[in-house]
Amino acid sequence: MNTGASTFSQGVDLSLYIITGISLFFLIGITVVMIYFVIRYNKKRNPKATNIEGNFTLEVVWTVIPTLLVILMFYYGWMGYKPMRQVPDNAMEITVYGQMWKFSFEYPDGRITDTLVVPINQPVKLNLVARDVLHSFYVPAFRVKEDMVPGKDNFLWFEANREGRYDVLCAEYCGMLHSFMLSSITVVNQNAYDEWLTAAPIVTDEHPGLAILKQNACLTCHSQDGSKIIGPSFKGVYGRTQLVETNGETREILVDDEYITRSIYEPNADIVQGYMRGLMISYENIISEEQVADIIDYMKTLK
Amino acid sequence: MTTATTDLNFFQVKRGLFSWIFSIDHKRIGLLYLYSLMTFFLVGVTLGVLMRLELLNPGKDIMEAQTYNQVFTLHGVIMIFLFIIPSIPAVFGNFFLPIMLGTDDVSFPRLNLLSWWIYIIGSIMALSTLVFGDGPADTGWTFYVPFSVNTTTNVTMSVLAAFVLGFSSILTGLNFIVTIHRLRAPGMSFMKMPLFAWSLYATSWIQLLATPIIGITLMMIVAERFFGVGLFDPSIGGDPILYQHLFWIYSHPAVYIMALPAFGIISELLPTFSQRTIFGYTAIAFSSLAIAFVGYFVWGHHMFTSGMSGTGRIVFSIMTFLVAIPTAIKVFNWVATLYKGSINVQPPLLYALAFIFLFSIGGLSGLVLGALATDIHLHDTYFVVGHFHYVMFGGTGFAFFGALHYWFPKIWGKMYNITVANIAFVIFFIGFNVLYFPMLVVGLMGMPRRYYDYLPEFHIPNMISTFGSWILVTGLLLMLGNLVAGLFNGKKTGRNPWNSISLEWQTPSPPPLANFDKLPELPEGGPYNYKND
Known part of the structure; x- marks a missing residue:
């Protein structure tokens, strides 16, 4: 998995490691015990089987332990997710339009771009607008994704903490060129961002x-x-x-x-x-x- | 004691095509399902292999984007509606439920035949989109609106096919519930039923109660397409999210329609090949019901990124984690069933052990998707594709083929070549993992699903996955070829070649038309205690 580049990455990756760790423990445990039993109690070694109907204590143990573990996993999943819905007040708002098969971004000053440029360490709230069918705005490096639904005001926010250029992909199938519906987010420092703002003209002389x-x-x-x-x-x-x-x-x-x-x-x-x-x-x-x-x-x- | 007529097995009593396609014998109907299901399965496999071939390299390999989209939609529709939903209940449930209950048929044999006919009609409708109209649907098997309402491909026929197939599923469920309530052999209480019957019982309730919802939902798409009613169109007051709720209210429980019967198969295979009774009968029986029940309340986890309220997401996440508990209980009891057994390693057992391993990967990767933070990242990526192929194919698919190898001598009274079956299993198992494990990896890297083309960084896992598809198909063809060869040239077996300790092996193989010559006697202490001398 690529290195995270937003403030959410840590929480998401932590819950991923915890759940994967617990899962691997059980997967390996189950597999090893299973193989051991098949060898140890093979009919050549153990020609006569012993009938064991069950064991109440064991049933309780392997009900209670998984219950505690799933609550733990749920908790970490929830904690990693919680900040994703709490948009800071100082977030810069940008509207994202999704349509077959292109993203476009409208900045507060009215400029419209094909790719996003944002300053580092600045919360950015994206208001997601679908113009035709469903799309989904996905930035793997930021660990964020939210569907763009016609007629519905969905949003997501992020705060990038590493400079660089990151892929934006459409994650909800939207027709023939779904897999070509790509864009990017470039994270730059505040100076570079200010420079970009002044350099890129809002009004073009195009038809x-x-x-x-x-x-x-x-x-x-x-x-x-x-x-x-x-x-x-x-x-x-x-x-x-x-x-x-x-x-x-x-x-x-x-x-x-x-x-x-x-x-x-x-x-x-x-x-x-x-x-x-x-x-x-x-x-x-x-x-x-x-x-x-x-x-x-x-x-x-x-x- | 035997007369000339009772010596005949169910194959011999009548011959000819009509004696099959209009048969009301549950065993023949089960086999009708088997032959038709396998045909559609092979069509689905072919489409899957073509998809993998296209994804071998970035850019175009063998087909255009539009074709690819139609291929993955048809692959999904065939595998879900034509293969995996009916699979185990329709084939092995039909064949073995009455035998395992010690009775001569299901409660409504004619309804049973009707459900096969409905299945065939629905299947032909689904495949007809290849020939008629503007080509097969290009929406994905989920038919999400508004795209499914806008596209000009033959979505109408595809959803009508799924609608028709739903009736087949409902009727089978209804038939099994009544059969289990009314036709158990004298003395067989619910707690003395084989666990396969328990798992079918839980499944049948889902089929009966959840399927009507998908029927109505799919009709709503047709209404939208033809009359523009505005159910899902926000510009005239509808809501695309409403569709997703309705769709998953059925389609999540449907996952348990696909998985629960497989659990039942595993609960039959392990006692037979361990030569001992199942560990924790009650826990396994009731965990099926618990899964069926809780499974109704988790559909929202398919919509974690659709803009649902925070409360909604949290509730659905908790409910999703709760399903893991009865599932874990089953796995632990299965492994414990091997303890102090006298284990006979045969092809069906290999499939059962592979099931436990692969289904565990599928289930545990499901925990990653059930947790909110990780799901936001992995939703609609290849991680999900890998996850459900581990659950559906590694789980239900392996149980299906395990059951086929297990009951093969019961159904036909002949045995396939065991060595070839073992070799085929190993190739199949390796191919499976090479095919699907890279999908989990590429999903973690951030590759979305339903992708005709991909960024260069996703190349290597995709390439490995495509190689895996070739290995898997080699194993599959060898396995099926071996079974077909066994059908024609297999050595005759006796009544009970596996030394099984359960009821269906107490009658001759193949069984007579009425299943038993005399009322079966039940053993002391549960269904897995028949003695073989």
């Missing part, structure tokens, strides 16, 4: 349509350079005539405002020839009509 495409992870599946990923590329798509399959029939359509809007809101209505059905969800409640207009405006620039 608003491109910003929406990035924010909604559209570019995970649709390229801008004509290459085929999972869905059709956006390059030169606007104004083109295209063969699509609608309800099992092939027809020719013109890629115009109406078609693009429909592709975003009812992605399985028309499928471009050579692509698979059912890989994209409807963005009807996620991308507004004004935003669709921005996207169309941006697509027109991709000649």
